[in-house]
Amino acid sequence: MSLLPRLWALALSLSLIPAVASRHESLFTSSVSYCADPVALFVQQFDIEYIAHNSTIFFNVSASTVEENLYASANLMVNVYGIQPINITLDLCDVLGGALCPLPQYNFVGWDWLALPDELDISSQVPGIAFKIPDLEGYAQLQLIEAGTDTVKACVQATLSNGWSTNQIAVEWASAGLTLFALLSAILQSWGSASLAAVRLLDLLYLFQVIVSTAFLDLNYPVVYRSFALNFAWAVGLFAGSSSRSVQASIDNMRHKTGGNMADSNTGSAVSLVNRALSPYNQVATVGSADASGDSGSSFSTSSFGGLLAVPKSLAVTAINRFKRGFVTAGDVQTVTTSSANVLSDGIPIYTNSMHVGTANAFMTVFISVLIFAAIAIGILALLYGVLFLLARSNPTRWSRHKEMYPLWARAWGIRLGLIVLFPVMIFAFYQWTLKDSWLSVLLSVILLLVVLAGVGSAVFFTLRTAKQSRPSALYSTPQHAQSLGPLYMPYREPRFYFFLLVLCLVAIKAIFIGFAHASGPAQVGGLLAVEIIYFVGLCALKPHPTRGADVLAGYLSLTRIVTTGCLIAFIEAMGVAAIPRVAIGLVMAVIYSVSVVVMAINILLHATLYTGLWRRKPTDSDEATLREDKGVAKDETYLDSEKGTPTSAPSTAGWRPSAEHAPSHARYDPSSTMHVRQQSYDLDSTTGLRTHA
Ligand SMILES: *[C@@H]1O[C@H](CO)[C@@H](O)[C@H](O)[C@H]1NC(C)=O
Ligand SMILES: *[C@@H]1O[C@H](CO)[C@@H](O)[C@H](O)[C@H]1NC(C)=O
Ligand SMILES: *[C@@H]1O[C@H](CO)[C@@H](O)[C@H](O)[C@H]1NC(C)=O
Numbered sequence: 001m002s003l004l005p006r007l008w009a010l011a012l013s014l015s016l017i018p019a020v021a022s023r024h025e026s027l028f029t030s031s032v033s034y035c036a037d038p039v040a041l042f043v044q045q046f047d048i049e050y051i052a053h054n055s056t057i058f059f060n061v062s063a064s065t066v067e068e069n070l071y072a073s074a075n076l077m078v079n080v081y082g083i084q085p086i087n088i089t090l091d092l093c094d095v096l097g098g099a100l101c102p103l104p105q106y107n108f109v110g111w112d113w114l115a116l117p118d119e120l121d122i123s124s125q126v127p128g129i130a131f132k133i134p135d136l137e138g139y140a141q142l143q144l145i146e147a148g149t150d151t152v153k154a155c156v157q158a159t160l161s162n163g164w165s166t167n168q169i170a171v172e173w174a175s176a177g178l179t180l181f182a183l184l185s186a187i188l189q190s191w192g193s194a195s196l197a198a199v200r201l202l203d204l205l206y207l208f209q210v211i212v213s214t215a216f217l218d219l220n221y222p223v224v225y226r227s228f229a230l231n232f233a234w235a236v237g238l239f240a241g242s243s244s245r246s247v248q249a250s251i252d253n254m255r256h257k258t259g260g261n262m263a264d265s266n267t268g269s270a271v272s273l274v275n276r277a278l279s280p281y282n283q284v285a286t287v288g289s290a291d292a293s294g295d296s297g298s299s300f301s302t303s304s305f306g307g308l309l310a311v312p313k314s315l316a317v318t319a320i321n322r323f324k325r326g327f328v329t330a331g332d333v334q335t336v337t338t339s340s341a342n343v344l345s346d347g348i349p350i351y352t353n354s355m356h357v358g359t360a361n362a363f364m365t366v367f368i369s370v371l372i373f374a375a376i377a378i379g380i381l382a383l384l385y386g387v388l389f390l391l392a393r394s395n396p397t398r399w400s401r402h403k404e405m406y407p408l409w410a411r412a413w414g415i416r417l418g419l420i421v422l423f424p425v426m427i428f429a430f431y432q433w434t435l436k437d438s439w440l441s442v443l444l445s446v447i448l449l450l451v452v453l454a455g456v457g458s459a460v461f462f463t464l465r466t467a468k469q470s471r472p473s474a475l476y477s478t479p480q481h482a483q484s485l486g487p488l489y490m491p492y493r494e495p496r497f498y499f500f501l502l503v504l505c506l507v508a509i510k511a512i513f514i515g516f517a518h519a520s521g522p523a524q525v526g527g528l529l530a531v532e533i534i535y536f537v538g539l540c541a542l543k544p545h546p547t548r549g550a551d552v553l554a555g556y557l558s559l560t561r562i563v564t565t566g567c568l569i570a571f572i573e574a575m576g577v578a579a580i581p582r583v584a585i586g587l588v589m590a591v592i593y594s595v596s597v598v599v600m601a602i603n604i605l606l607h608a609t610l611y612t613g614l615w616r617r618k619p620t621d622s623d624e625a626t627l628r629e630d631k632g633v634a635k636d637e638t639y640l641d642s643e644k645g646t647p648t649s650a651p652s653t654a655g656w657r658p659s660a661e662h663a664p665s666h667a668r669y670d671p672s673s674t675m676h677v678r679q680q681s682y683d684l685d686s687t688t689g690l691r692t693h694a
Contacts, residue, residue, distance in 0.1 A: 029158035040103070165227045178604065210561060228590040241357040275338075275345055374417065388403045423511060434516060476494050493546040529562070
């Protein structure tokens with residue numbers, strides 16, 4: 001019974017071991033950009049790594065200095081979490097034995113390892129946590145300032161990383177694997193109209209989508225939280241552009257031919273384009289932070305660092321001699337200043353560009369994912385129908401009922417797929433409308449949105465019409481409805497069947513706030529918080545689920561969303577929360593969501609193993625008895641009538657016994673599956689809100 005979770009944990013830990021073991025403590029540059037238009041120094045590649053255990057610097061640099069007779073001073077500034085532990089300015093004529101005075105005109109192209117002399121003792125200067133904390137937020141900035149004129153001749157910024165991140169391939173695969181498992185168990189169970197597994201599948205996907213959507217707002221997220229949310233990007237149909245370059249290139253092409261002129265998908269790191277006021281740069285120009293930087297800067301002042309740079313005279317010569325001369329082109333390194341147009345604002349732009357998907361490509365990427373998803377679903381449904389068709393021909397008595405049930409079952413899955421894609425499609429379609437980019441993207445977004453809304457809307461319409469024309473109980477007691485429209489209202493008990501309306505409205509409102517209100521982070525947070533609180537109040541007041549357990553689970557997930565949405569307040573730029581508290585809050589949010597994912601995983605695995613366990617159990621006498629009883633009342637004829645919707649099958653008069661409602665399909669499917677339904681009747685029947693009298 002506990003085998004599956006154990007295997008799961010084993011697979012997870014196995015996949016993590018090599019990643020941990022092969023990692024040595026180091027700090028390296030993860031992206032590079034100019035912070036002023038380059039005049040004297042061109043950089044094409046700037047990979048520098050400090051390896052702690054043997055105190056070695058690895059560099060792989062391609063850069064050139066082009067200005068003649070440049071006597072300059074260099075300012076090196078390091079900003080870590082908004083604190084500036086290093087801000088030193090040195091006259092280049094005073095250091096490295098004058099090797100850089102004047103700045104030699106060189107093309108530096110090359111890579112090497114340099115063992116640092118022991119005198120430097122960098123490891124004692126760098127706190128150990130810098131090598132461990134995930135998604136380190138820091139950058140180094142080197143400025144060359146011409147002596148005399150004080151003009152900035154070069155300004156290069158490089159972000160720092162230690163290789164740790166909350167964005168892990170293993171997590172992506174584990175979450176996708178869990179979803180696949182939930183999907184399989186939902187498909188197997190969904191022959192019964194009231195499949196709990198299918199309900200949990202939607203819950204799980206919605207949870208992933210919510211996690212992603214909380215990283216879509218116009219807020220100053222700590223990198224650690226955005227990386228965490230990137231793990232679940234697949235749940236909204238975003239797949240990394242790096243793994244499908246050609247798709248992104250085609251979308252770029254399509255946009256440019258249809259009036260789109262926004263930036264293409266990037267191939268390099270999006271971090272270099274992030275607005276400098278945001279994480280990981282945290283360049284806040286407020287008085288408070290300037291004071292803070294002054295304080296911490298003094299602890300690591302020029303005097304203690306100047307001597308340090310004066311030491312390695314031989315080192316400088318070695319380093320310079322090891323560079324090969326080569327040709328350096330302008331390269332991809334971009335100039336990013338506060339006034340340049342290429343900066344990425346927070347929310348969807350930074351999120352999608354982190355995956356190498358351009359801001360204006362986001363909707364089209366989701367669109368293509370939805371198309372592929374729909375094509376796969378239609379293919380599988382058609383395949384299953386073909387199999388059933390053949391089976392029904394070879395063994396009509398056993399399989400023809402299934403064939404007749406099949407359209408209902410397929411429709412239910414169609415509704416489920418519509419519910420799954422509804423939230424992301426709304427978010428990205430709305431967002432695309434605000435971009436004023438390619439008209440074709442907008443047209444396709446309108447079409448896709450209309451198709452999805454029509455699918456879900458028609459199901460809602462038929463549900464409400466049935467509830468109005470007969471009674472809500474007809475929704476649950478008529479297999480025709482329960483089998484096909486069930487995904488909407490089956491999670492709720494009969495008197496509260498309409499609760500799905502509240503859920504759908506709130507999801508739509510969330511998508512509107514995320515898609516349209518992206519100019520104002522506070523409005524987005526306020527809107528989402530209000531929606532989550534309304535949902536929680538509705539949940540507490542109506543207790544819509546048939547079991548206490550289901551209500552508790554929904555309440556727990558709702559509270560999770562309220563708390564994490566509340567935490568987002570700290571990320572509002574105007575709040576000016578410092579980087580370290582924001583990172584702490586981001587970590588707490590990531591932990592809260594991780595726990596909820598684990599809770600969902602346990603729930604799904606428990607139900608799946610309970611299911612398989614009962615599946616294999618031998619029939620007992622009482623099971624046989626109920627089976628005979630079911631056959632005895634010749635349920636099949638009645639069932640057929642009701643399936644065709646003939647008037648004689650009106651739920652109140654058809655003579656249905658609620659206890660037999662799932663039974664016909666299962667009885668024909670496999671005798672043991674009937675048992676399963678009966679054994680699990682507490683769960684299943686209570687999920688449907690049916691009261692079993694058997
Ligand atoms: C230092 O360690 C790194 C990685 O472990 C290795 O690649 C490099 O060659 C080492 N440097 C020296 C000078 O031994
Ligand atoms: C240095 O960078 C170049 C260009 O990106 C790359 O081809 C080369 O393999 C790198 N060298 C090392 C040792 O990583
Ligand atoms: C770094 O120090 C210099 C003076 O040495 C000062 O002018 C500059 O504003 C400081 N930089 C930052 C980012 O605080």
